[in-house]
Amino acid sequence: MSDIYILSIETATPLCSVSLAKNGVTLHEIVGEEANMHASSLTLFIESLLQETSLTMNDLSAVAVSKGPGSYTGLRIGVSAAKGLCYALDIPMIANNTLDAMYRGFMAGSPQVSDKTLLLPMIDARRQEVYTQVLTGEGQIIESTKALIVDAGIFDSYLADGHHLIFFGSGADKFDEQFKENASIQVALGFDAKASFQDALAYEKFQAGDFEDVAYFEPYYLKDFMVTAPKKSPLL
Structure with a gap:
């Protein structure tokens, strides 16, 4: 071949x-x-x-x-x-x-993960929102791709079960300060x-043979594109 x-x-x-x-x-x-x-x-x-x-x-x-x-x-x-x-x-x-590929790239760096570790690749979706999914160290998807607004208690159920969470990606860095005092949440900075x-x-x-139909394929936007009008200047 x-x-x-x-x-x-x-x-x-x-x-x-x-x-x-x-x-x-x-x-x-x-x-x-x-x-x-x-x-x-x-x-x-x-x-x-x-x-x-x-x-x-x-x-x-x-x-x-x-x-x-x-x-x-x-x-x-x-x-x-x-x-x-x-x-x-x-x-x-x-x-x-994109999140599947990010997971593979992160794991290729040979991080030490246990069977209680969950990995969350994150892509920035502005403000407190990210695109993410939740996977085990073996690649099993616990939560499939979705848009998620991250607040202080959003992962409490995982933490209560004794899980350790690792955030990485363009959407993860902004949560470093928010979770820096939580030993069960790690933000891997600078990963894209x-x-x-x-x-x-x-x-x-x-x-x-897993190919796409080139004529009809569209990107996986997850959310509709939002067009916003520019703010009117107070001087006008």
């Missing part, structure tokens, strides 16, 4: 990143150094990635994209790019839940979604 090269795109959070994997193993990754570079940098990142790996578009077997939840604008940019490449190259598209977190997952889906 020939080698499988999969390009992965991550635009669900403020950081834009792309990676290229061979048979599920990351060859190279590019991560934007500034927030919200998706529209201006995604295509350039992909071109640079191919140059760094001495590959061409025609070497790609599939394109994987982070489908959400996450930034409405970021997801549309990433999915549009993935669709365009798949159409042009006539290759399959693979979509990965990266394209390479999808690489092994995308390869598994490729082998299983």
Whole structure:
């Protein structure tokens, strides 16, 4: 069997990143150094990635994209790019839940977790709200993907059962101060979604033939896009 090269795109959070994997193993990754570079940098990142790996578009077997939840604008940019490449190259598209990929990326760092540890990848949804899910250290989903407003007592039932919680992701850092006195809640600061977190997952889906219909696929927004009118200046 020939080698499988999969390009992965991550635009669900403020950081834009792309990676290229061979048979599920990351060859190279590019991560934007500034927030919200998706529209201006995604295509350039992909071109640079191919140059760094001495590959061409025609070497790609599939394109994987982070489908959400996450930034409405970021997801549309990433999915549009993935669709365009798949159409042009006539290759399959693979979509990965952003939180699933974040979990895999976090666990790849080999954190020490017990059977009473629960992991919560979090994507910022502004104010006290996040997109999250609850998983065990073995990857069992306890609570599936949802939008959650986090308050002081939201996890009391888990804590009462003796669980230790680990928050990580773009939505987790803002709760560090809120829970810093609670020894049963750990906030892993500075962790964000990266394209390479999808690489092994995308390869598994490729082998299983788990592809998306490029014509009809839409990002997993989780919540409807809200358009708000700008506040009127008191001087007008």
